[in-house]
Amino acid sequence: MTSPSETPLALLGPARLIPLLIIETVEDAVPLARTLVEAGLPTMEIALRTKAAPHAIRNILREVPGAVPAAGNVMTPHDLAIARDVGARFALSPGHSHALLEAATQHPDMPFVPGIATPSELMAVMSAGFHVVKFFPGATFGGPATLRAMAAPFPHVRFCPTGGTSEADLEDWLSQPNVIAVGGSWLAPIEEIRARQWTRIGDRARAAVAKYIAHRRTP
Numbered sequence: 520m521t522s523p524s525e526t527p528l529a530l531l532g533p534a535r536l537i538p539l540l541i542i543e544t545v546e547d548a549v550p551l552a553r554t555l556v557e558a559g560l561p562t563m564e565i566a567l568r569t570k571a572a573p574h575a576i577r578n579i580l581r582e583v584p585g586a587v588p589a590a591g592n593v594m595t596p597h598d599l600a601i602a603r604d605v606g607a608r609f610a611l612s613p614g615h616s617h618a619l620l621e622a623a624t625q626h627p628d629m630p631f632v633p634g635i636a637t638p639s640e641l642m643a644v645m646s647a648g649f650h651v652v653k654f655f656p657g658a659t660f661g662g663p664a665t666l667r668a669m670a671a672p673f674p675h676v677r678f679c680p681t682g683g684t685s686e687a688d689l690e691d692w693l694s695q696p697n698v699i700a701v702g703g704s705w706l707a708p709i710e711e712i713r714a715r716q717w718t719r720i721g722d723r724a725r726a727a728v729a730k731y732i733a734h735r736r737t738p
């Protein structure tokens with residue numbers, strides 16, 4: 520059960536780096552989540568893009584202490600209801616619709632991070648009360664330079680860029696004051712999940728935490 524005091528800022532802020540996980544086989548969920556938690560990345564987005572995803576979230580919550588699983592790829596109020604049913608700590612979407620924003624507003628017990636790509640889309644979600652947003656697909660829509668430009672007209676908005684992010688541009692994203700966290704599948708590529716390469720995934724995550732994240736977290 521999500522505490523109402525949790526907000527997207529409180530949930531995303533300490534994470535800084537959020538692996539986007541495509542879990543096709545439910546048995547992979549727990550070892551994968553355990554690997555990421557042990558590597559220092561407890562917050563993870565499980566895309567509701569596979570049949571296994573809802574069960575994966577439920578199993579992670581039950582079996583991996585410290586994990587903060589979020590539901591990603593949330594497109595409809597129905598997806599949001601699934602995310603709530605399985606206990607996702609929060610939900611994210613690559614975009615938004617009126618129906619989705621309204622459903623999220625009606626259930627503030629599960630924080631919701633809508634997606635935007637342009638200033639007008641941002642203004643639409645802001646008018647519905649959302650000020651922490653996904654910037655998707657961030658790399659294609661101008662990368663960190665776009666968020667530098669957005670900072671002036673939208674000083675209070677915080678962004679979580681995803682979509683085409685990579686280790687190469689991580690430093691640039693994270694150094695933007697309006698970037699609260701960066702999401703990406705490169706931390707746990709689907710081929711490595713399929714091959715159950717937990718050591719490889721863990722080593723990469725640990726290295727990324729040490730290089731880009733550890734010094735940015737408040738003690």
Ligand code: 3PG
Binds near residue numbers: 539566681683702704
């Ligand atoms: C998604 O929803 O698929 C991701 O945001 C895409 O990110 P990626 O470019 O890191 O795979």
